[in-house]
Amino acid sequence: MVNRMSDAVILRAENIRKVYPGTMALKGVNFNVYEGKVNVLVGENGAGKSTLMKILSGVEMPTSGKFYLQDEELTHLTPKTAAQKGIGIIYQELSLFPNLNVAENIFMNKELLKNKGWIDHGTQELKAKELLRKLEQDINPRSKVSSLKVGQQQIVEIARALAEDVNILIMDEPTSALSKTEVEILFKIIDELKSNGVSIIYISHRLEELIQIGDYITVLRDGELITEKPMSDVNLQWIISSMVGGEASKIFHSGKRQIGDVVLQVKDLFLHGPAEEPLLKSISFDVRRGEVLGIYGLLGAGRTETLESIMGLHREARGKIFLENELLGEPDIKSRIRKGIALVPEDRQREGIVQTMSVSHNLTLPGLWRIVKKKIHISGSDESSCVNETITSMSIKTSNPADSIMSLSGGNQQKVVFGKSLLIQPKVLLLDEPTRGIDVGAKGEIFNIMNDLAQKGLAIIMVTSELKELLAICDRVIVLSKGRITGNFGKEDISEENIVNASTIGHMTTAQRVGGKNK
Amino acid sequence: MKNSIKNNDFSISMILLKMRTIIALILLVIVFTVLLNTTRGINFLHPVNLMTIAKHVAITGIMAIGMTFVILTGGIDLSVGSIVGLSGMIAGGLINEGIVLNMFGGTLYLHVPLIILVCLLLGTAIGGVNGLLITRLNVAPFIGTLGMMYIARGFANIRSGGATFPNLQGKPELGNTGFPILGAGRFLGMPFSVWLMILLMIIAIYIAKKTPFGRHIYAIGGNQRAAELSGIQVKKVTTLVYMFSGFASALVGLIIASQLVAAHPATGESYEMNAIAAAVLGGTSLSGGIGSIGGTVIGAFVIGVLSDGLVMLGVSEFWQNVIKGLVILAAVILDQTQQRINARSSETRDKKQRKIVKSA
Numbered sequence: 001m002v003n004r005m006s007d008a009v010i011l012r013a014e015n016i017r018k019v020y021p022g023t024m025a026l027k028g029v030n031f032n033v034y035e036g037k038v039n040v041l042v043g044e045n046g047a048g049k050s051t052l053m054k055i056l057s058g059v060e061m062p063t064s065g066k067f068y069l070q071d072e073e074l075t076h077l078t079p080k081t082a083a084q085k086g087i088g089i090i091y092q093e094l095s096l097f098p099n100l101n102v103a104e105n106i107f108m109n110k111e112l113l114k115n116k117g118w119i120d121h122g123t124q125e126l127k128a129k130e131l132l133r134k135l136e137q138d139i140n141p142r143s144k145v146s147s148l149k150v151g152q153q154q155i156v157e158i159a160r161a162l163a164e165d166v167n168i169l170i171m172d173e174p175t176s177a178l179s180k181t182e183v184e185i186l187f188k189i190i191d192e193l194k195s196n197g198v199s200i201i202y203i204s205h206r207l208e209e210l211i212q213i214g215d216y217i218t219v220l221r222d223g224e225l226i227t228e229k230p231m232s233d234v235n236l237q238w239i240i241s242s243m244v245g246g247e248a249s250k251i252f253h254s255g256k257r258q259i260g261d262v263v264l265q266v267k268d269l270f271l272h273g274p275a276e277e278p279l280l281k282s283i284s285f286d287v288r289r290g291e292v293l294g295i296y297g298l299l300g301a302g303r304t305e306t307l308e309s310i311m312g313l314h315r316e317a318r319g320k321i322f323l324e325n326e327l328l329g330e331p332d333i334k335s336r337i338r339k340g341i342a343l344v345p346e347d348r349q350r351e352g353i354v355q356t357m358s359v360s361h362n363l364t365l366p367g368l369w370r371i372v373k374k375k376i377h378i379s380g381s382d383e384s385s386c387v388n389e390t391i392t393s394m395s396i397k398t399s400n401p402a403d404s405i406m407s408l409s410g411g412n413q414q415k416v417v418f419g420k421s422l423l424i425q426p427k428v429l430l431l432d433e434p435t436r437g438i439d440v441g442a443k444g445e446i447f448n449i450m451n452d453l454a455q456k457g458l459a460i461i462m463v464t465s466e467l468k469e470l471l472a473i474c475d476r477v478i479v480l481s482k483g484r485i486t487g488n489f490g491k492e493d494i495s496e497e498n499i500v501n502a503s504t505i506g507h508m509t510t511a512q513r514v515g516g517k518n519k
Numbered sequence: 520m521k522n523s524i525k526n527n528d529f530s531i532s533m534i535l536l537k538m539r540t541i542i543a544l545i546l547l548v549i550v551f552t553v554l555l556n557t558t559r560g561i562n563f564l565h566p567v568n569l570m571t572i573a574k575h576v577a578i579t580g581i582m583a584i585g586m587t588f589v590i591l592t593g594g595i596d597l598s599v600g601s602i603v604g605l606s607g608m609i610a611g612g613l614i615n616e617g618i619v620l621n622m623f624g625g626t627l628y629l630h631v632p633l634i635i636l637v638c639l640l641l642g643t644a645i646g647g648v649n650g651l652l653i654t655r656l657n658v659a660p661f662i663g664t665l666g667m668m669y670i671a672r673g674f675a676n677i678r679s680g681g682a683t684f685p686n687l688q689g690k691p692e693l694g695n696t697g698f699p700i701l702g703a704g705r706f707l708g709m710p711f712s713v714w715l716m717i718l719l720m721i722i723a724i725y726i727a728k729k730t731p732f733g734r735h736i737y738a739i740g741g742n743q744r745a746a747e748l749s750g751i752q753v754k755k756v757t758t759l760v761y762m763f764s765g766f767a768s769a770l771v772g773l774i775i776a777s778q779l780v781a782a783h784p785a786t787g788e789s790y791e792m793n794a795i796a797a798a799v800l801g802g803t804s805l806s807g808g809i810g811s812i813g814g815t816v817i818g819a820f821v822i823g824v825l826s827d828g829l830v831m832l833g834v835s836e837f838w839q840n841v842i843k844g845l846v847i848l849a850a851v852i853l854d855q856t857q858q859r860i861n862a863r864s865s866e867t868r869d870k871k872q873r874k875i876v877k878s879a
Contacts, residue, residue, distance in 0.1 A: 364734075
């Protein structure tokens with residue numbers, strides 16, 4: 001059993017604030033790491049978990065706040081000095097160099113040298129082999145990282161963190177790409193590390209896993225510390241409700257929507273990716289006029305791929321998609337846009353906006369054919385009138401539509417991405433994490449716009465990892481897990497517990513198998 | 520309060536920075552006029568002299584217009600100089616040797632307009648191959664067009680075994696006279712080549728500013744992924760852009776061969792660099808998405824005035840290269856400065872706005 005009094009705090013963060021342009025990611029968070037324990041950190045997407053970890057590992061500077069390692073205050077931390085202090089991190093996104101081999105990756109920026117300058121490849125490879133053996137992986141230290149499977153790459157990432165003497169090891173979603181047996185091995189290693197006095201900060205969306213492995217739990221919500229407790233005092237239900245927040249979030253929902261005929265029908269959608277297992281397995285669902293359908297799932301569940309397949313981005317996707325009972329032909333983005341399908345992509349900077357263009361040119365980009373005369377001439381007056389209309393209706397804050405899109409705040413850029421999808425006058429609107437990285441005020445506006453659109457009869461499919469949003473705005477929610485639909489909930493059945501349970505069906509056995517070992 | 524948030528701090532220097540190419544052009548003209556007048560007693564601004572410069576500018580300018588579209592998509596076309604050479608050689612061969620038809624035991628000579636059409640189509644087709652290499656086979660533009668540069672130059676030499684096709688006047692009895700008119704002809708006192716550049720410039724400006732195709736070119740260079748998701752057919756647009764560049768280069772090849780009344784296989788060597796330099800001087804960003812046709816044409820004038828002025832001053836060819844290089848470097852450094860200032864001014868404006876929102 002965990003006894004709070006007997007555990008020493010090894011790392012203490014006080015009143016950490018982090019401000020990004022447009023949003024405040026952390027609003028004065030206190031955080032404790034206990035010596036030789038697993039400290040679990042949970043929260044919805046955007047709660048500030050990853051930001052906090054980036055600050056602790058020296059990747060980002062906090063706007064204000066202090067942290068202490070044992071009793072020494074740490075200032076001006078860089079990744080290098082953090083490593084010297086014994087703070088290691090395993091990132092959520094793989095941060096390996098695919099063009100280099102395993103040993104070179106493990107010893108990146110801590111190369112073993114001989115004769116004061118030459119890399120000692122032999123020793124590096126030997127040590128890498130040893131580390132990997134400890135992780136029960138038969139990976140050749142000389143193989144290129146790009147030739148490894150994603151799960152193996154994750155193992156290399158873990159080995160890289162273990163290659164140094166760590167006192168504190170941060171694991172940001174380390175299991176998202178791992179198979180069951182690999183997770184078991186990882187948990188065994190965590191146990192071993194603990195017995196050697198290493199403290200571990202563990203972030204995961206797989207809640208069962210957290211209960212198995214954690215000694216302490218800290219909950220973040222909207223950049224604030226909600227609570228910290230010994231794991232023995234809490235259960236799954238408690239974790240979910242403190243993550244989501246107690247209040248019934250009905251603020252956005254008006255309930256006046258008229259749900260009509262089926263607009264979009266997806267039948268037996270399959271999508272093969274680079275891995276052996278398909279990304280999507282027999283996905284079938286439909287959306288009706290005026291309906292907001294939510295899609296929930298963990299990382300890698302296939303949410304984005306589902307939307308992209310509907311949009312026609314994946315030529316290799318198999319299955320049938322009907323728009324107003326008409327079977328859509330070969331995947332082709334242009335023709336699907338013209339038929340009335342629009343996508344607001346997940347990553348605004350990478351996929352949503354063209355940074356070098358103005359606000360107005362961004363807005364009209366997918367819908368130019370609507371304002372073109374004789375097929376080639378863009379009518380300036382038509383363009384500016386529909387741009388101005390959108391700017392007003394979406395209340396985009398810009399002094400001049402001819403200004404660069406980069407002069408807008410994140411929330412307003414997102415409204416531009418929304419606006420450009422609406423300018424094609426879609427029948428189905430696909431939204432992939434539409435509120436990611438924007439502040440609460442802009443979120444509210446986006447929801448009001450969604451609500452208006454649904455009331456006008458648009459069918460909306462929204463992918464989100466924020467449970468609160470699903471509860472707030474969706475008429476129906478389907479849950480994906482490892483490429484399959486594992487839940488389909490009507491208005492009355494939408495609850496945090498139902499959704500979270502369904503989302504872990506694909507992973508459930510992992511947690512159950514490992515269960516009990518850590519207590 | 521809100522009206523006070525305007526960044527006048529940078530405005531004058533920003534305008535100067537933005538107009539830098541045209542300012543540089545005016546300065547160059549003034550400097551050469553004064554220097555040539557005082558040292559050698561030559562009138563730089565004499566119409567005959569200006570016309571000669573304009574003829575040179577047209578050569579670079581036409582290629583640079585095609586190159587600008589390519590660079591706007593984030594690509595590069597190194598094959599243009601070789602297409603100039605090949606186009607001239609094909610035209611020269613068709614005029615002087617015709618097409619030998621073995622099965623009939625005769626030789627077919629084409630009319631000049633048809634020859635011109637064949638060469639333009641050939642250039643366009645080579646551009647099309649460049650486009651396919653880049654979009655379908657995922658060859659990097661630099662490498663793909665580098666390969667094409669060697670191939671086209673190779674064929675230009677193969678066509679004649681490295682020899683020159685001289686005397687391209689054609690023969691009245693073969694019905695293929697008139698080729699020199701393209702290079703020597705004038706309309707309203709200006710050579711055809713200059714008119715062709717003006718015509719191409721007007722068409723290109725219209726495409727860039729007023730057509731979806733032009734808008735798509737800018738979008739692809741700015742963010743290819745976002746362009747794709749907006750329904751833009753990236754592969755098709757990119758291929759068409761390389762075809763246009765090939766077409767423009769073939770046109771230049773014809774103009775040069777016609778002006779010289781001869782076709783030499785080495786014609787156009789290193790012209791690709793002049794075309795790129797003109798685009799860059801005109802403010803086109805090599806990373807794509809930023810630039811204008813008007814800027815490029817001004818850039819071509821800067822290069823033309825600079826080279827001709829230096830020649831007239833008697834500066835050695837070696838020093839000419841050094842000076843050209845320095846001018847290009849200065850242009851790029853200024854470009855970076857402008858972008859930094861742009862970023863900074865929008866940042867400070869953002870901060871000011873946020874402060875005001877807070878205090879409200």
